[in-house]
Amino acid sequence: xxxxxxxxxxxxxxxxxxxxxxxxxxxxxxxxxxxxxxxxxxxxxxxxxxxxxxxxxxxxxxxxxxxxxxxxxxxxxxxxxxxxxxxxxxxxxxxxxxxxxxxxxxxxxxxxxxxxxxxxxxxxxxxxxxxxxxxxxxxxxxxxxxxxxxxxxxxxxxxxxxxxxxxxxxxxxxxxxxxxxxxxxxxxxxxxxxxxxxxxxxxxxxxxxx
Numbered sequence: 001x002x003x004x005x006x007x008x009x010x011x012x013x014x015x016x017x018x019x020x021x022x023x024x025x026x027x028x029x030x031x032x033x034x035x036x037x038x039x040x041x042x043x044x045x046x047x048x049x050x051x052x053x054x055x056x057x058x059x060x061x062x063x064x065x066x067x068x069x070x071x072x073x074x075x076x077x078x079x080x081x082x083x084x085x086x087x088x089x090x091x092x093x094x095x096x097x098x099x100x101x102x103x104x105x106x107x108x109x110x111x112x113x114x115x116x117x118x119x120x121x122x123x124x125x126x127x128x129x130x131x132x133x134x135x136x137x138x139x140x141x142x143x144x145x146x147x148x149x150x151x152x153x154x155x156x157x158x159x160x161x162x163x164x165x166x167x168x169x170x171x172x173x174x175x176x177x178x179x180x181x182x183x184x185x186x187x188x189x190x191x192x193x194x195x196x197x198x199x200x201x202x203x204x205x206x207x208x209x210x
Contacts (some may be wrong), residue, residue, distance in 0.1 A: 001210045004181030006158060007200065008036035008060060008082075011193045013047055018197045020051050022204055025181065027055050032062040036192035037185075046078045056080050056101065061065055064089070066094050073100060082128065092123035101125045101156065107132030108143045110162060114151050118121075121153050128183060131161035140186040142167065148176055156180035162187060165199060168206050182207060 008028030008054040010016050018026065029048070030037045048057050059078040061069050063085035073081050073095075080101035083092060087104065096102045104120055105128040107113070117127065129151075142162035151157065156178045159171070164187035171182070186192075188199045 001179070003171075003179070003207055003210060004158075005204060005207055006058070006181055006183045007188070007195065008160075008183055008185045009035075009189070009193055010167070010195070011043060013044070015194055015197070016051070019195060019200065020055060022197070022201055023052070024055060025206075026058050026080065027051065028058040028183075029058050029078075030060040031064070031078070032060065032084070033069065035062075048076050048078070058082050058101075058103070059173070060084055066091060069095055070098050082123075084128075084130075089119040089123050089196075090092045092120055096123050096125075103128050105130055105160070108147055108161075110144060110147065112147065116149075117153055117155075117185075120156075121155055124155060126180060127153075127155055127157040128160050129157055130183075139173055145170075145174055148174060148179070151176070152180065154178070158183045164188075165203060165206070168203060168210070172210055 004025040006026035007019055007024045008066055009030055029039050051057060056079050058080040059073045062083040069081060081095050082103040084105040092102050092104055102124045103126045104124040109127050109132040131141040140162050157186060158181045160183035163182050163184055188195050190196050
Protein backbone atom coordinates (compact mmCIF):
# COMPACT_ATOMS: atom_id res chain seq x y z
CA UNK A 1 0.00 0.00 0.00
CA UNK A 2 3.04 2.27 0.50
CA UNK A 3 1.36 4.30 3.23
CA UNK A 4 3.00 7.40 4.65
CA UNK A 5 3.51 7.54 8.41
CA UNK A 6 2.75 10.57 10.57
CA UNK A 7 3.47 10.58 14.29
CA UNK A 8 1.78 13.37 16.22
CA UNK A 9 1.98 14.87 19.69
CA UNK A 10 5.76 15.12 20.10
CA UNK A 11 7.52 17.49 22.51
CA UNK A 12 10.29 15.73 24.50
CA UNK A 13 13.74 16.28 22.96
CA UNK A 14 15.15 12.79 23.46
CA UNK A 15 11.85 11.28 22.34
CA UNK A 16 11.75 13.47 19.23
CA UNK A 17 15.28 12.50 18.29
CA UNK A 18 14.60 8.80 18.85
CA UNK A 19 11.55 9.03 16.62
CA UNK A 20 13.52 10.90 13.96
CA UNK A 21 15.85 7.90 13.74
CA UNK A 22 12.86 5.85 12.56
CA UNK A 23 12.34 8.32 9.68
CA UNK A 24 8.61 9.07 9.84
CA UNK A 25 7.28 10.96 6.84
CA UNK A 26 5.54 13.57 9.01
CA UNK A 27 6.13 14.61 12.65
CA UNK A 28 3.46 16.65 14.41
CA UNK A 29 3.78 19.20 17.21
CA UNK A 30 0.62 20.39 18.92
CA UNK A 31 0.11 24.13 19.54
CA UNK A 32 -3.22 23.86 21.32
CA UNK A 33 -2.88 24.72 25.04
CA UNK A 34 -5.83 22.58 26.28
CA UNK A 35 -4.28 19.46 24.72
CA UNK A 36 -2.46 16.99 26.97
CA UNK A 37 0.18 16.96 24.22
CA UNK A 38 0.65 20.74 23.99
CA UNK A 39 4.32 21.48 23.33
CA UNK A 40 4.42 24.02 26.15
CA UNK A 41 5.47 27.65 26.33
CA UNK A 42 9.20 26.91 26.57
CA UNK A 43 9.40 24.62 23.54
CA UNK A 44 12.77 25.03 21.78
CA UNK A 45 12.38 25.78 18.07
CA UNK A 46 15.94 24.57 17.48
CA UNK A 47 14.76 21.05 18.23
CA UNK A 48 12.70 21.17 15.04
CA UNK A 49 15.35 22.85 12.89
CA UNK A 50 17.81 20.05 13.70
CA UNK A 51 15.50 17.34 12.37
CA UNK A 52 16.28 15.73 8.99
CA UNK A 53 14.90 17.63 6.01
CA UNK A 54 13.01 14.61 4.69
CA UNK A 55 10.72 14.63 7.74
CA UNK A 56 7.83 17.02 7.10
CA UNK A 57 7.57 19.00 10.32
CA UNK A 58 3.92 19.78 11.05
CA UNK A 59 2.35 22.31 13.38
CA UNK A 60 -1.07 21.31 14.72
CA UNK A 61 -3.53 24.09 15.58
CA UNK A 62 -7.12 24.17 16.82
CA UNK A 63 -9.27 27.24 16.19
CA UNK A 64 -6.33 29.63 16.37
CA UNK A 65 -6.23 32.97 14.57
CA UNK A 66 -4.85 32.95 11.03
CA UNK A 67 -1.98 35.25 11.95
CA UNK A 68 -1.07 33.03 14.92
CA UNK A 69 -0.89 29.94 12.74
CA UNK A 70 1.25 31.68 10.16
CA UNK A 71 3.58 33.36 12.68
CA UNK A 72 4.17 30.24 14.78
CA UNK A 73 4.58 28.02 11.73
CA UNK A 74 7.20 30.32 10.25
CA UNK A 75 8.95 30.79 13.58
CA UNK A 76 9.29 27.04 14.11
CA UNK A 77 10.07 26.22 10.50
CA UNK A 78 7.04 24.03 9.84
CA UNK A 79 6.53 22.87 6.29
CA UNK A 80 2.99 21.65 6.98
CA UNK A 81 0.07 22.88 9.05
CA UNK A 82 -2.65 20.62 10.43
CA UNK A 83 -5.92 22.35 11.27
CA UNK A 84 -7.86 20.28 13.77
CA UNK A 85 -10.70 22.58 14.71
CA UNK A 86 -13.63 24.27 12.99
CA UNK A 87 -11.54 26.19 10.47
CA UNK A 88 -13.34 27.35 7.32
CA UNK A 89 -12.30 26.80 3.70
CA UNK A 90 -11.27 30.49 3.60
CA UNK A 91 -9.02 29.91 6.62
CA UNK A 92 -7.36 26.98 4.85
CA UNK A 93 -6.95 29.07 1.71
CA UNK A 94 -5.02 31.73 3.64
CA UNK A 95 -2.67 29.17 5.19
CA UNK A 96 -2.08 27.43 1.87
CA UNK A 97 -1.47 30.83 0.29
CA UNK A 98 1.52 31.24 2.63
CA UNK A 99 3.13 28.18 1.05
CA UNK A 100 2.35 25.57 3.70
CA UNK A 101 1.17 22.03 3.08
CA UNK A 102 -2.32 21.99 4.62
CA UNK A 103 -3.93 19.04 6.40
CA UNK A 104 -7.53 19.54 7.53
CA UNK A 105 -8.88 17.15 10.13
CA UNK A 106 -12.50 16.05 10.44
CA UNK A 107 -14.14 13.84 13.04
CA UNK A 108 -16.16 11.07 11.41
CA UNK A 109 -19.18 9.15 12.60
CA UNK A 110 -21.87 7.16 10.79
CA UNK A 111 -23.74 10.34 9.84
CA UNK A 112 -20.81 12.27 8.40
CA UNK A 113 -21.57 14.04 5.10
CA UNK A 114 -18.53 13.85 2.83
CA UNK A 115 -20.13 16.39 0.49
CA UNK A 116 -19.36 18.98 3.16
CA UNK A 117 -15.67 18.63 2.25
CA UNK A 118 -16.08 19.85 -1.33
CA UNK A 119 -15.65 23.48 -0.29
CA UNK A 120 -12.25 22.60 1.22
CA UNK A 121 -10.87 20.54 -1.63
CA UNK A 122 -9.08 23.34 -3.47
CA UNK A 123 -7.41 24.62 -0.30
CA UNK A 124 -6.06 21.52 1.41
CA UNK A 125 -3.42 19.00 0.40
CA UNK A 126 -4.69 16.21 2.61
CA UNK A 127 -7.71 15.44 4.72
CA UNK A 128 -7.20 13.70 8.05
CA UNK A 129 -10.10 11.54 9.17
CA UNK A 130 -10.33 11.09 12.93
CA UNK A 131 -13.02 9.75 15.24
CA UNK A 132 -15.76 12.23 16.10
CA UNK A 133 -15.66 13.03 19.81
CA UNK A 134 -16.68 15.99 21.96
CA UNK A 135 -13.09 17.22 22.32
CA UNK A 136 -10.42 17.90 19.69
CA UNK A 137 -8.29 14.86 18.83
CA UNK A 138 -6.33 12.32 20.83
CA UNK A 139 -9.28 10.19 21.96
CA UNK A 140 -7.70 6.87 21.02
CA UNK A 141 -11.06 5.70 19.66
CA UNK A 142 -11.59 4.22 16.22
CA UNK A 143 -14.52 4.79 13.89
CA UNK A 144 -16.16 2.44 11.40
CA UNK A 145 -13.61 2.42 8.58
CA UNK A 146 -16.19 1.25 6.04
CA UNK A 147 -17.52 4.83 6.13
CA UNK A 148 -14.49 5.75 4.04
CA UNK A 149 -16.06 4.03 1.03
CA UNK A 150 -18.33 7.07 0.78
CA UNK A 151 -15.39 9.43 0.30
CA UNK A 152 -15.26 10.27 -3.41
CA UNK A 153 -13.17 13.45 -3.62
CA UNK A 154 -9.72 13.73 -5.16
CA UNK A 155 -7.66 14.80 -2.16
CA UNK A 156 -5.71 12.00 -0.44
CA UNK A 157 -6.38 11.33 3.23
CA UNK A 158 -4.70 10.20 6.44
CA UNK A 159 -6.44 7.77 8.76
CA UNK A 160 -6.35 8.75 12.43
CA UNK A 161 -8.14 7.75 15.60
CA UNK A 162 -7.14 4.72 17.62
CA UNK A 163 -4.66 3.25 15.14
CA UNK A 164 -2.72 0.66 17.15
CA UNK A 165 -0.63 -2.49 16.87
CA UNK A 166 -3.82 -4.45 17.46
CA UNK A 167 -5.63 -3.15 14.38
CA UNK A 168 -2.83 -2.51 11.89
CA UNK A 169 -3.48 -5.81 10.15
CA UNK A 170 -7.12 -4.80 9.61
CA UNK A 171 -5.97 -1.74 7.68
CA UNK A 172 -5.33 -4.05 4.74
CA UNK A 173 -9.10 -4.18 4.35
CA UNK A 174 -9.24 -0.46 3.51
CA UNK A 175 -9.11 -0.54 -0.25
CA UNK A 176 -9.34 3.12 -1.20
CA UNK A 177 -7.25 4.76 -3.90
CA UNK A 178 -6.99 8.02 -1.92
CA UNK A 179 -5.77 6.35 1.30
CA UNK A 180 -2.43 8.09 1.74
CA UNK A 181 -1.16 7.60 5.26
CA UNK A 182 -1.60 6.72 8.92
CA UNK A 183 -1.53 9.09 11.87
CA UNK A 184 -0.09 7.43 14.99
CA UNK A 185 -0.53 9.00 18.39
CA UNK A 186 -2.15 7.95 21.65
CA UNK A 187 -1.94 4.16 21.24
CA UNK A 188 1.84 4.42 21.07
CA UNK A 189 2.38 6.48 24.20
CA UNK A 190 3.93 5.87 27.59
CA UNK A 191 2.13 9.02 28.70
CA UNK A 192 0.64 11.96 26.76
CA UNK A 193 3.40 13.52 24.65
CA UNK A 194 5.91 10.70 25.25
CA UNK A 195 6.00 7.93 22.66
CA UNK A 196 7.01 4.29 23.10
CA UNK A 197 9.74 4.08 20.47
CA UNK A 198 9.88 0.27 20.52
CA UNK A 199 6.16 0.07 19.74
CA UNK A 200 6.55 2.64 16.99
CA UNK A 201 9.49 0.77 15.46
CA UNK A 202 7.35 -2.37 15.31
CA UNK A 203 4.46 -0.40 13.82
CA UNK A 204 6.71 1.12 11.17
CA UNK A 205 7.92 -2.31 10.10
CA UNK A 206 4.36 -3.69 9.96
CA UNK A 207 3.03 -0.69 8.02
CA UNK A 208 5.75 -1.04 5.42
CA UNK A 209 4.60 -4.62 4.83
CA UNK A 210 0.95 -3.71 4.27
